[in-house]
Amino acid sequence: MEFRFTEEQQMIRDTAEAFLAEVSTAAAVREVMATERGYDAALWQQISEEMMWPALHIPEAYGGLGLGFVELAAMQEQMGRVLLCAPFLATVGLGVNALLVAGTETQKQQYLAAIAAGSTATLAFMAPGSRPEAHAVQATWAADGDDFVLNGEYRYVLDGHTAEIFVVAAREAGSEGREGISLFVLPADTAGVSREWLPTMDQTRKQASITLQDVKLGADALMGEAGAAWPALAKILDLATVAVAAEQVGVAQQALDSSVAYTMERVQFGRTIASYQAIKHKAADMMLKVEAARSAAYYAACIADEALAGNPLGAGLAEAASIAKAYCSDAAFFNAGCGIQLHGGVGITAEYDIQLYFKRAKSTETLLGDAAWHRERLARQLLDGEAA
Amino acid sequence: MKLSFSPEDEQFREEVAAWLAANLGGEFEVIRGRGGPGDEHSFVEERKAWERKLAEGGWTCIGWPKQYGGRGASIEQQVIFNEEYARAGGPGRMGHIGETLTGPTLIAFGSEAQKERYLPGIRAGREFWCQGYSEPSAGSDLANVKTKARLDESGNQWLINGQKVWTSLAHESQYVFVIARTDPDSVAHRGLGFFLLAMDQPGVTVRPIEQLTGTSEFNEVFFDDAVCAADDIVGAPGDGWKVAMGLLGFERGVSTLGQQMLFQNEFDEVVKIAKANGAARDPALRQRIAEAHVGLRIMRFNSMRMLSGGGDDGSLQKEAMIYKLYWSSWHRNLGKLAMDVLGAESEIIAGAPYELNRLQSLYLFTRADTIYGGTNQIQRNIIAERALGMPREPRG
Numbered sequence: 070m071e072f073r074f075t076e077e078q079q080m081i082r083d084t085a086e087a088f089l090a091e092v093s094t095a096a097a098v099r100e101v102m103a104t105e106r107g108y109d110a111a112l113w114q115q116i117s118e119e120m121m122w123p124a125l126h127i128p129e130a131y132g133g134l135g136l137g138f139v140e141l142a143a144m145q146e147q148m149g150r151v152l153l154c155a156p157f158l159a160t161v162g163l164g165v166n167a168l169l170v171a172g173t174e175t176q177k178q179q180y181l182a183a184i185a186a187g188s189t190a191t192l193a194f195m196a197p198g199s200r201p202e203a204h205a206v207q208a209t210w211a212a213d214g215d216d217f218v219l220n221g222e223y224r225y226v227l228d229g230h231t232a233e234i235f236v237v238a239a240r241e242a243g244s245e246g247r248e249g250i251s252l253f254v255l256p257a258d259t260a261g262v263s264r265e266w267l268p269t270m271d272q273t274r275k276q277a278s279i280t281l282q283d284v285k286l287g288a289d290a291l292m293g294e295a296g297a298a299w300p301a302l303a304k305i306l307d308l309a310t311v312a313v314a315a316e317q318v319g320v321a322q323q324a325l326d327s328s329v330a331y332t333m334e335r336v337q338f339g340r341t342i343a344s345y346q347a348i349k350h351k352a353a354d355m356m357l358k359v360e361a362a363r364s365a366a367y368y369a370a371c372i373a374d375e376a377l378a379g380n381p382l383g384a385g386l387a388e389a390a391s392i393a394k395a396y397c398s399d400a401a402f403f404n405a406g407c408g409i410q411l412h413g414g415v416g417i418t419a420e421y422d423i424q425l426y427f428k429r430a431k432s433t434e435t436l437l438g439d440a441a442w443h444r445e446r447l448a449r450q451l452l453d454g455e456a457a
Numbered sequence: 458m459k460l461s462f463s464p465e466d467e468q469f470r471e472e473v474a475a476w477l478a479a480n481l482g483g484e485f486e487v488i489r490g491r492g493g494p495g496d497e498h499s500f501v502e503e504r505k506a507w508e509r510k511l512a513e514g515g516w517t518c519i520g521w522p523k524q525y526g527g528r529g530a531s532i533e534q535q536v537i538f539n540e541e542y543a544r545a546g547g548p549g550r551m552g553h554i555g556e557t558l559t560g561p562t563l564i565a566f567g568s569e570a571q572k573e574r575y576l577p578g579i580r581a582g583r584e585f586w587c588q589g590y591s592e593p594s595a596g597s598d599l600a601n602v603k604t605k606a607r608l609d610e611s612g613n614q615w616l617i618n619g620q621k622v623w624t625s626l627a628h629e630s631q632y633v634f635v636i637a638r639t640d641p642d643s644v645a646h647r648g649l650g651f652f653l654l655a656m657d658q659p660g661v662t663v664r665p666i667e668q669l670t671g672t673s674e675f676n677e678v679f680f681d682d683a684v685c686a687a688d689d690i691v692g693a694p695g696d697g698w699k700v701a702m703g704l705l706g707f708e709r710g711v712s713t714l715g716q717q718m719l720f721q722n723e724f725d726e727v728v729k730i731a732k733a734n735g736a737a738r739d740p741a742l743r744q745r746i747a748e749a750h751v752g753l754r755i756m757r758f759n760s761m762r763m764l765s766g767g768g769d770d771g772s773l774q775k776e777a778m779i780y781k782l783y784w785s786s787w788h789r790n791l792g793k794l795a796m797d798v799l800g801a802e803s804e805i806i807a808g809a810p811y812e813l814n815r816l817q818s819l820y821l822f823t824r825a826d827t828i829y830g831g832t833n834q835i836q837r838n839i840i841a842e843r844a845l846g847m848p849r850e851p852r853g
Contacts (some may be wrong), residue, residue: 070460070464070764070765072758072761226693333847342846350834353837356775396752444748447747448743
């Protein structure tokens with residue numbers, strides 16, 4: 070058993086850490102988070118062309134690096150640590166995984182190659198006010214000869230106002246639940262698509278609403294079989310969930326590290342506050358959370374690899390994703406919340422970064438199902454005998 | 458990263474499972490799943506016979522080097538053995554203190570004579586050991602040992618005087634290892650010695666401690682001029698702390714997956730009850746049951762990380778440092794969850810005067826989990842100081 074990084078994985082992680090420390094400084098984050106676009110286009114170009122990160126787990130046949138999900142998780146963790154403002158999760162966690170799971174050969178050749186070359190992508194599936202399950206898909210498709218016509222409104226679309234490639238989920242008008250769902254891939258500038266930035270509490274990650282009005286798509290936009298895409302969509306969401314969990318490990322880690330550093334400097338009653346057990350014990354609890362979260366996220370990443378390869382262990386993806394997301398969501402929130410407390414008064418100022426982690430913890434918790442939602446999903450498996 | 462065991466290890470797993478399936482039955486049927494924390498007082502004679510059976514099959518002390526009668530089994534194989542043992546319902550091991558503490562200590566620090574004298578009895582499942590560390594005033598502050606050891610006038614034997622406490626299996630053991638002060642003027646971790654003593658002698662008195670469960674697996678042990686042969690000190694006088702701490706380092710997490718298998722059995726019982734009595738339809742309990750499931754699965758992932766090793770310098774990794782705090786808290790919470798799932802029925806015990814069912818014992822005895830082997834508070838100090846580099850507690 071080798072449940073730890075290989076030398077190569079360690080190197081990828083270390084390279085990401087060093088690069089991100091340089092480019093995603095607190096000042097850089099604060100500058101771009103205040104913009105509508107939400108990321109630095111030049112930096113994205115560097116990330117794509119020099120670092121080749123979006124190509125990480127794209128197979129070599131489509132212009133990618135052909136690495137695995139563990140490498141992706143390692144990358145996502147480091148991005149979480151520095152709150153990188155970039156459309157990486159949207160493009161890779163959602164876009165690439167959607168194409169890998171559901172794309173036709175032609176779509177993979179076209180779109181994965183474009184992403185490897187620096188294009189951005191995202192996935193839209195949630196109707197306003199919905200939860201991340203089949204019922205969330207409320208936009209509709211109708212066949213029109215060999216073509217399709219799509220209508221509907223999506224909210225909570227990550228980087229939806231800037232993405233160049235959309236994967237969208239829609240259901241056949243009148244269908245319910247897991248039936249009737251189809252996935253389509255299309256350029257964002259397709260006629261009938263409109264989009265609007267939705268300013269967010271966590272300014273370091275952008276969301277948008279997307280409206281489709283009589284959007285006409287050819288058969289070549291359809292991913293897989295019409296009306297039968299729910300299993301594929303569920304798998305895509307589980308894969309993305311694992312990526313988010315890995316990011317939360319980074320958030321939880323940095324909340325701990327910055328808080329410990331602060332308490333080692335802050336002096337009250339003539340000694341650093343880190344010397345008080347009340348502070349040490351809180352920090353110890355935070356370390357427990359982040360280490361357990363790390364074990365959960367990387368286990369899920371290993372299972373995600375197996376799932377993408379179509380191996381038997383991959384059947385555990387939904388469970389592993391829910392375990393990771395339930396625990397990592399709570400861990401990130403716990404650590405960021407405790408982090409503010411350990412910072413004392415400065416913790417609630419805009420000046421100190423811990424508040425940004427507190428906001429990212431919450432936005433990632435909500436994203437793709439919060440802890441309670443994932444626990445209920447596990448409870449259905451455990452107690453009601455439901456398949457994942 | 459790779460999640461699976463090697464084909465050789467899987468073959469070893471089959472061998473272990475087959476032996477257990479063939480041998481853990483018949484006269485041993487009654488001890489299936491018995492013994493262990495909270496149940497150490499049960500079926501002692503049968504479990505001692507089982508130890509001899511294990512030894513005949515070559516399944517005691519498998520991690521010891523071959524020259525001392527072990528199999529020289531790898532960490533992975535020891536993990537697998539423990540996991541299969543628990544899966545098969547193997548009873549709590551009577552010999553575990555000798556096998557996992559005394560043996561490795563003697564192999565590392567003992568004289569040749571001590572190894573020859575003591576290792577074969579442990580390996581054969583015939584000689585059982587208990588541990589004399591804690592004292593009434595040396596709990597978390599383990600170095601505050603007051604028990605004294607002095608060479609008598611002849612110089613042929615040590616005389617031990619003092620009291621130990623929380624000694625499990627004391628009345629069932631032939632031997633005890635004791636840390637005692639060889640230098641009466643010393644304080645803290647200096648001036649201690651590590652002694653091997655026979656329990657069956659006039660100077661040793663065992664008194665059981667009745668616990669909140671009504672049972673007694675822990676004891677007080679009183680030493681009143683108890684005799685230890687002059688050459689049954691491990692290391693030199695003054696080395697006791699080094700030997701005792703070295704012993705703690707022998708726990709490499711090989712028992713963790715076996716422990717988790719027992720936890721899984723307990724959790725499964727809670728799930729079964731919840732399905733049967735309708736608790737599984739209660740949204741709040743569903744959340745807690747799922748949370749317990751998440752916690753137990755992550756415990757396993759965390760162990761896999763521990764076992765895969767980290768730093769080559771042998772330093773304790775972070776996932777290993779959280780392990781005690783993590784499992785003890787999880788297990789304690791499971792006890793509470795079990796009672797809440799049982800609802801009103803949780804109050805009704807199996808019989809008078811005080812016969813508890815398994816989950817009631819779990820609920821009560823898991824309060825000890827967060828105390829013994831380093832309290833949760835001590836664990837948090839260790840994590841904060843050693844892993845996070847925060848200032849050390851002042852020590853008197």
